Amino acid sequence: MIGAMWKGMSGIYQQDRGIAVESNNLANSSTVGHKKDQITFADLLYTNGGMGHGVGSQSVSKQFQQGQIVGTGVGIDVALEGKGFMVVRSRENPDEIFYTRAGNLVQAKDGFLVNQDDYKMQGLVPQSRLTSSTNPADTMFTDEFARNIVSTNISNSLGRIFNINAKTTDYASSAKNDDIAQKGDNYKSSQSKINDVDALREDYINKLKEYQLTPNVPEISSQAQKSQVDFSSKISSLTSEDNKLSITVGNKTFSVEFDHDGNINQDEMEKLYNFLDDSGREKYGLIDPSSIPTQDDIDNMPITTPEEIQAKADRQSLRDNSINAYSSAKSLVKAMQDLSDKISAYAGYSSSAKSGTLEIEGLIQGKEFKISEVELNNEKINSTNIQEAIKGSGMAMIDSAKEALKQAVEKADAKYLEITNVLDYADLNTIGMTDLNVRLDVLGLADKDVADVEISDDGFIFVKSGDNKFLVGRLSTASFRNEQGLNPAGGNLYSQTDLSGNPFNADTMNTIKGKSLERANVDYGTTLTQIMVYQKAFEANSKSITTSDEFLQTAIGLIK
Known part of the structure; x- marks a missing residue:
């Protein structure tokens, strides 16, 4: 009993x-x-x-x-669907590592991403940062960089993600017309500079999207097309009035009407000589105007001997031939300068008559353009490509488009700054054990200390500031051979024991759900x-x- x-x-x-x-x-x-x-x-x-x-x-x-996963709409909330735990580290004792399924995270005052008990979340941070800037001293975004160019992520099949953020100063207000002395040689107005930046920005974004679709291709740099039209071969067809040059570039036709005046003065000869480069001067047979004898000097030469008579005749012939060469070239080169300026005003193109021919270059790297209907007074003229367009592929193509955009921004008297964070997450043999900080000023990305934190469905941590989303890290997950062997430590935390075994990477065993919590x-x-x-x-x-x-x-x- x-x-x-x-x-x-x-x-x-x-x-x-x-x-x-x-x-x-x-x-x-x-x-x-x-x-x-x-x-x-x-x-x-x-x-x-x-x-x-x-x-x-x-x-x-x-x-x-698995507990039920419910959406919260809070960007910093996160849930694990599948096996594994998120990893946290004690502030007081950094050697103390714990594991949790509770994803109601908090941004601490010092910028670290923590759980409700102020334990620092662990994960991977970008292993490298690539910066491209007009001024090497500019390494973070400030209020000076007011215009957003692009904010995107591209990744490849090797487990590497490139977070690209690019901004510029206000090129719309800083752009100004080129010096008038540059007319005919890639001359740009303020508006054409703005249009170039916009066109090259669109091209850069499109190439980033293309890379995302086909990341694993050979690395080939892009190259712009350069074409040339030689109107000088038809110079004999010029008339005194109503001459016309016309050309179609792509789907845009440009034309210039002009008169052919045989008169030229010393000042005009010097301007023409200084404008043309060596190949242009040679093409039209132009010599330094200062070496052309004046008519007064010739008239004052002695003619008492046969030698002196011949010398005077030679000097007169030199002058007459030089004046004729300048007279013939003056109106045609001036017309090509005007035509060149019209083409340069077309977004995405630049043109120059400095070589004595009309040279046209596409500013958009790798883009082919067709030149047609080239005429001088209705006489057909053929164009030639002096440099073929190469579209390029891979990151080399991206870099070429970026450099072209950067140059266009700088031509608009603005500054360009691009920061690319590169995060490699392919190594599944280790667990990311780095404290995750989400303050942009602490990370040296921007001078803002307040921004919105958002965790994507694959565990990538982004900090949004304005139109830019910066990748600052990725949550790591761990699992154990025997989960029941873990020691419940309170506060939704578990610690490793001999029974649980050592932790191992669990990134392929679960799916991280952003803006959600596990009940x-x-x-x-x-x-x-x-x-x-x-x-x-x-x-x-x-x-x-x-x-x-x-x-x-x-x-x-x-x-x-």
Whole structure:
């Protein structure tokens, strides 16, 4: 009878523990990422007669089944779907590493991404940063860089992501017309400079998108097309009035009408000579105007001897031929200068007549353009390509487009700054164990210390400031050979034990869900049912004690 009482007591005690376990599950039913406990019982030592000695708790273990994932719309919330845990580090003792499923994260005042108990989240940070800037001293975005150019991510199949952010100063207000002395030689107005930047920006964005679709291609730099038209071959067809040069570039036709005046003065000759380069001067047979003898000097030459007469004739011939060469070239070169300026005003193109021919260059790297309907006074003239367009591929193509854009921005008297964070996450043999900071000023990306944090569905951490999204890291996940062997440390944290084994990378075993949280995996129906079972078992054990007590009282009474 005494034994029956002790067995009943063990039953009461263990059923009470069962109720306590399930009550704890219910109490944490709204705790983010909570994993329910499960108690198991075992019968106690049996005697030789086959009678047990009651019941004991075999174990209380965590059940790591997936909890329901619910969207929150909060950019800094994150949930794990699948196996594994997020990794956190203690501030007070950096050697203390814990693991959690609770993704209701917080941005601490010092910029670190932490959990609710101020433990620093662990992960990968960009391994390298590439900067392209007009001024090498500009290494972070400030208010000076007011215009957003691009903010995007491109990645390849090697597990590497490039986060590209580019901004400029206000090129629309800084752009101004080129010096008038540059007319005819890639001359740009302020508006044409703005249009060039816009066209090259669009090309850069399109090439980034193209790379994203086909990242694993050979690295080939792009090259712009350069074409040439030689109008000088038809110079003899010029008339004194109503001459016309025309050319179609792509789908745009340009034309210039002009008169051919045979008169030229010293100032005009010097301007023409200084404008043309050596090849242009040679093409039209132009010599330095200062070396052309003046008519007064020739007239004052002596003619007393045959030698002096011949010398004077030679000097006169030199002057006449030089004047004729300049007279013939003047109007045609001037017309080509005007035609060149019209082409240069067309977005994405630049043109020069400095070589004595019309040279046209596409500013958009790798873009082919067709030249057609080239005429001088309705006489057809052929164009030639002096440099073929090469589209390019891979990151080399991207770099070529970026450099062309940067040059266009600088031509508009503005500054260009591009920062690319490169993060390699392909190594699955290690777990990222770096503190994750999301303050842009601390990271040296921008002078802003307040920005929105957002975690993508694949665990990448972005900080949004204006139109820019900066990649600052990626959450790492870990798993264990025996999850039940982990030690629950409170605060939704678990620590490693000998039973759990060492952690290993779990990035391929789960999916990180941004703007979501994992609810506790507590099932109300099952838990409440189990509590009632324990309650009835508690009552039954209480009855066995009462019955044993009555038997004991009867036995004592018989003895008396």
